[in-house]
Each structure stands twice: as structure tokens, then as C-alpha cells.
Amino acid sequence: MQIKRLESLEHIDSQLLLLTEEDCGSLSYDTRIKGIIESLIKRKDFDGKKGKNLRVPLPEGNLYLIGLGKKDKCTLNLIRDSLAWGLRTAGRNHAKNAAVNLSHLKSFDGLSFVLGEASGLCGYVFDKYKKKDENYEPFALTEIYSDVYEPEEFRKGIVFAGAQVYSRELSNEPGCVINPATLAEEAERLAKECGLECEVWNEERLHSENMGALLAVGSGSKNPPRLIHLTYKPKNAKKKIAVVGKGLTFDSGGLNIKPDNFMLTMKGDKTGACNVLGIMKAISELKPDVEVHGILSSAENMPSGSSFRPDDIIRARNGKTIEINNTDAEGRLVLADALSLASELNPDVIIDMATLTGACAVALGNWRAGLFVNDDELAGKLLNSSERSGESFWRMPLEDEHIAETLKSPYADLVNCGKRYGGAIFAALFLKEFVGENISWAHMDIAGTDFKDKEYGIYSKGATAFGVRTCLDYIMRL
Ligand code: BES
Numbered sequence: 001m002q003i004k005r006l007e008s009l010e011h012i013d014s015q016l017l018l019l020t021e022e023d024c025g026s027l028s029y030d031t032r033i034k035g036i037i038e039s040l041i042k043r044k045d046f047d048g049k050k051g052k053n054l055r056v057p058l059p060e061g062n063l064y065l066i067g068l069g070k071k072d073k074c075t076l077n078l079i080r081d082s083l084a085w086g087l088r089t090a091g092r093n094h095a096k097n098a099a100v101n102l103s104h105l106k107s108f109d110g111l112s113f114v115l116g117e118a119s120g121l122c123g124y125v126f127d128k129y130k131k132k133d134e135n136y137e138p139f140a141l142t143e144i145y146s147d148v149y150e151p152e153e154f155r156k157g158i159v160f161a162g163a164q165v166y167s168r169e170l171s172n173e174p175g176c177v178i179n180p181a182t183l184a185e186e187a188e189r190l191a192k193e194c195g196l197e198c199e200v201w202n203e204e205r206l207h208s209e210n211m212g213a214l215l216a217v218g219s220g221s222k223n224p225p226r227l228i229h230l231t232y233k234p235k236n237a238k239k240k241i242a243v244v245g246k247g248l249t250f251d252s253g254g255l256n257i258k259p260d261n262f263m264l265t266m267k268g269d270k271t272g273a274c275n276v277l278g279i280m281k282a283i284s285e286l287k288p289d290v291e292v293h294g295i296l297s298s299a300e301n302m303p304s305g306s307s308f309r310p311d312d313i314i315r316a317r318n319g320k321t322i323e324i325n326n327t328d329a330e331g332r333l334v335l336a337d338a339l340s341l342a343s344e345l346n347p348d349v350i351i352d353m354a355t356l357t358g359a360c361a362v363a364l365g366n367w368r369a370g371l372f373v374n375d376d377e378l379a380g381k382l383l384n385s386s387e388r389s390g391e392s393f394w395r396m397p398l399e400d401e402h403i404a405e406t407l408k409s410p411y412a413d414l415v416n417c418g419k420r421y422g423g424a425i426f427a428a429l430f431l432k433e434f435v436g437e438n439i440s441w442a443h444m445d446i447a448g449t450d451f452k453d454k455e456y457g458i459y460s461k462g463a464t465a466f467g468v469r470t471c472l473d474y475i476m477r478l
Pocket residue numbers: 251253269326328329330331355356357358359361417418423447448
């Protein structure tokens with residue numbers, strides 16, 4: 001997709017106008033179609049209310065009027081979603097180009113960036129396995145003309161979008177295509193393409209590196225686990241960051257097998273790891289003065305004669321022993337070893353992303369992820385990035401003596417699963433046991449936000465790459 005400066009409306013086959021309710025009262029912009037819009041407003045066909053979108057066929061194409069609601073309630077994120085809706089709808093209606101009017105919204109900071117992001121996300125759908133019949137038309141839109149023109153910001157937005165599309169595309173792949181080994185192959189391919197270092201540990205190496213928790217989770221599958229470590233290392237890095245992702249290429253629950261309807265969508269249990277790859281791809285393109293390590297801990301959780309069992313006692317990389325009381329609480333196990341490894345790198349900050357607990361989804365719903373942070377300053381920065389990026393996070397407690405009490409095992413240092421109530425907090429407290437002292441650490445529980453059952457704004461049906469934008473924004477502002 002190309003974004004150019006809007007100079008004339010000649011050869012333009014679709015126009016997007018995002019209007020607040022106030023904008024409808026006083027049409028200050030100057031366009032050829034001002035009269036048409038005024039009569040639509042007079043007839044109350046369009047009033048700028050949020051969610052009120054209208055396609056107006058014109059002789060030379062379509063005009064899309066998109067309501068933003070009250071000006072003081074309007075956010076940059078609503079503009080991002082509205083742009084994605086408009087561009088997607090125009091593209092599906094055979095538009096090859098679209099003119100976007102944004103100058104009347106100049107009080108919002110970041111317009112060019114979100115236009116870049118929306119342009120990269122609007123055409124994405126996971127349809128590579130669907131037969132393309134005679135009625136199939138590929139997404140037509142290839143050019144956007146904008147009256148707000150900041151090429152560097154467009155580029156940044158397009159790179160952010162590329163990271164999300166990459167993560168979604170991988171996360172949407174089923175377990176019969178992506179397993180830990182094929183995920184590692186893809187990471188190696190990406191690293192080569194992007195000039196990143198990449199190291200992959202196979203089962204043998206995982207044994208010699210004492211990755212006992214990751215090995216236990218992977219032991220039931222004929223697709224053995226992998227630890228994948230990518231590095232971006234600029235010359236004069238001012239900070240060192242490690243981003244860690246849960247990469248369960250499928251989570252059946254293991255011997256504590258999930259009921260059927262809970263197992264569906266568990267191909268998405270690798271979203272954290274896919275996000276980390278997307279982030280590394282974007283970092284290699286944006287080149288910040290920050291050393292970034294991407295660590296993916298990948299396994300397939302399956303029931304079989306070689307599975308790890310309830311009652312097993314395993315030893316994690318940092319030496320702590322864990323009594324398994326539920327094989328479906330496997331994400332925290334693969335993350336335990338990855339967090340130990342990340343801590344050994346001595347980074348300033350570790351951020352992990354994981355579709356970790358159904359409890360977090362129950363608590364916060366499908367539009368807000370849980371954020372657990374051991375450092376208030378880091379929490380503040382991440383919440384600012386979350387706000388700017390339109391990915392909502394809610395800070396959750398990492399301090400709870402009663403839940404902490406339930407981490408204790410009579411036979412080992414820890415149990416892997418606590419009570420039903422407070423399940424997301426238990427999991428976070430468990431992870432904390434594997435993070436080095438004095439390291440600032442944030443844990444993002446993205447279960448609930450990782451998949452959408454229908455498209456909305458910038459999201460298509462399926463994987464969302466939720467967390468990529470917040471994390472990239474944070475790294476790019478260090
Ligand atoms: N991958 C799941 C969590 C999950 C649930 C992600 C729903 C996305 C949507 C995780 O491994 C899991 O199974 N968690 C259990 C933990 C329980 C056994 C303590 C859960 O949430 O039920």
C-alpha cells in the first residue's frame with residue numbers, strides 16, 4: 001500500500017470523511033461534495049454519531065461518511081478503527097484508491113501514524129486455505145491519498161502494521177502446520193531475512209541446558225519442544241530488553257484434557273510467541289538504540305504414554321522443583337524456564353506475553369488484557385503505551401499473601417496450579433519465582449484478547465496480535 005499527498009480528486013474512486021457530531025454542525029472543510037453532505041445531514045441520514053457509517057454512491061466512486069461521535073469522547077484509537085473500516089469497505093467495493101480527509105482532526109496527535117497502521121491492517125484476512133472461486137476478487141486498494149502528510153509517521157505505522165499482520169498470520173496457522181520445530185524454522189527464516197541473530201535449542205540441547213519445565217510440557221507430543229532466541233544488537237545500545245512469549249502450538253490440556261469446546265481455538269495458544277517474532281521483525285526495520293532479545297518457549301501440550309503427569313515433580317532451569325497438579329497449567333511452566341534464561345542475560349526490563357489463564361479473560365473480557373508489573377515506573381510507561389496504541393490493559397495485583405501461600409507444595413518448592421479463584425494472579429505469582437531479583441518485569445496475560453470471533457475496526461476474524469503495538473511503542477520510546 002502506498003500513501004501519497006492528496007492534491008486533487010481526479011482519478012480518485014473513493015473518499016473517506018471521518019466526522020464528529022460537531023463537524024456535522026459546521027462543515028468547515030472544502031470539498032466538491034459539500035452540498036451533498038449538507039443535504040444528507042439535513043435529511044438526518046447522517047449525523048456523525050459513533051458507529052453511524054454511510055456509503056454514498058457518487059458518479060465517480062463512493063463516498064464513505066464515518067461518524068466519530070462527540071468530539072470530546074473521540075480518541076485516536078477510534079480514528080484508527082474508523083480508518084480501517086473505511087479503507088477495508090472501500091477496498092471490498094473494488095476501490096483501487098482512496099482519498100482520506102483528516103486535516104479537520106488535526107487536534108489529534110498521531111493521525112499519520114494511525115493512517116499508516118490502518119492502511120497496513122485493513123486488507124488482512126486469513127483466507128489462504130479457502131478456494132478462490134470465479135467470484136473471488138483480491139483486495140483492490142493499493143493507493144491512499146491523504147491531506148495530512150508525514151511520510152516518516154506513515155512508515156512507522158506501516159511497520160507496526162506489518163508486525164501485527166506477521167504475528168496474526170502465524171498465529172492463525174493450525175497445529176498441523178505450525179509445531180515447535182516449524183515455528184523455529186520460521187524464526188530462523190525471519191532472522192535471516194531481517195539480519196537478526198537466531199539460536200534454536202532442540203530437545204538434546206534443552207536437556208543439557210536444564211530446561212526441565214519446558215521439556216516436561218513437551219514430553220507428550222511427537223512434536224518435540226524448542227527454545228528460540230533472537231537478538232537485535234545495535235552498537236551503542238542504551239538499554240537491554242528481553243521479550244518472552246508463550247508458544248504452545250496447541251494446548252489440548254495434556255492428561256488433564258480440556259473439554260471439547262475449550263480445546264477449540266487452542267492453536268492460538270502460541271500468540272505470545274508469534275507476537276515476539278512480529279516485534280523482532282519491526283525492531284529490525286525501525287532500528288532503535290536498544291538491545292532487544294526475543295525468547296520463544298514453544299511446546300505442544302498433548303496427552304500420550306509419554307506425557308508428564310499430575311503428581312510429577314519436575315526441576316526447572318533455576319533449580320526450583322515443581323509439583324504438577326494440573327497439566328493444563330502448562331504456560332507458566334514453559335515461561336518459567338524462558339524467564340530464567342532471560343534473567344541470565346541481565347536485561348533492564350523483561351516483558352512476557354502469554355495466553356495464560358482463562359481466569360484473566362473471565363475477569364477482564366475480550367477487549368482488555370491483564371498487566372502485572374513489579375515496578376511502578378515500568379507500569380506507568382506501559383500503560384501510556386497501551387493508551388496510545390489503543391490496546392487496553394488493566395493493571396492487576398502482584399502482591400497477595402493469601403494466594404502466595406497456595407504456591408507452596410508439601411513435596412516440592414512449588415505447585416503449578418492453585419485454586420480457581422484468583423487464577424490469573426496465582427499464575428503471575430508463579431512466574432515471579434523465575435524472574436531474577438532487581439529486574440523490572442511485566443507480564444501480559446493476553447488470554448481473552450488474542451482472538452476475535454468477528455472483524456471489528458483494525459481487527460479481522462481470528463488472531464489479533466494483541467500486545468504487539470503496546471510493546472513496540474514502549475521500546476521505540478526508550
Ligand atoms: N491456554 C490456556 C489459557 C487460555 C484459556 C487461553 C482460554 C485462551 C483462552 C492455559 O494453558 C490454560 O489451560 N489455563 C487453565 C489454567 C488452569 C488449569 C489453572 C485455565 O485457564 O483454565
